[in-house]
Amino acid sequence: MADRQRHVLLLDLIDDADAIARYEAWHADGALPPAIGRSIRTAGVTAMDIYRAGTRLVMVMDTAEGFDPAAKAAADAADPDVQAWETLMASVQRPIPTAAPGEKWVEAARIFTLAGQP
Template sequence: MGKYKRYCKTLTLTDNPSLIEEYKKVHAKGAAWKEITEGMKEVGILDMEIYLFGSQLFMIMDTIPDFDHDQAMSELAHKPRQAEWEAFVSRFQETDASVSAKRKWQLMDRIYELEQTENYITENGQLKDTNKVDIKSEIV
């Protein structure tokens, strides 16, 4: 893959165990709406992972190297069914149904990296290089 940009974001869910379980179901394999995942790919999102701890979500978003976060999020907001998806998932979130994903998901500042070589402005993402990963065959 070469180089890519990484963005990390956070969002708080409503602290309700049954709503959190339902939120997990709408994000299970194959459950997210096709138009939503297609729209993300069209704006340059290569991969996305969401993690849950209690009612706190943590997202890792890997993008194309020249990804412009603000421009892409604005473009994404106008993709087919995106506003409908945001309204649908808002019932699980500590946010208003009319708020876009850009305003719901808050960018996080990186404060540490194992072998940091540069400082990055949060909105610009963190340029990563897949060649940096050196997996040792002797690790079990």
């Protein structure tokens, strides 16, 4: 769809079974703090799923037309609820090896789409 964009982002969890279990519990249905869900939706995120394979996380995020990652980052930085959530998440997360210094979730580049195939 032309009016939305899909973003695929990568991040790792620390290699610790208890940390992984906590992360999954924090993201279970109904467990997300309402302020965090509001922040995500208000920024123009229309759908978000996180998948895990081992310690690797893959976030698939659909956004509305006009979604501005820089504006979302600025709003998050000014929101104490989001900052508390990010601090909690940072206790079990680590950047993927190819992340730039200070980069958390790394956007993956799409290299294939079935729509572009015969």
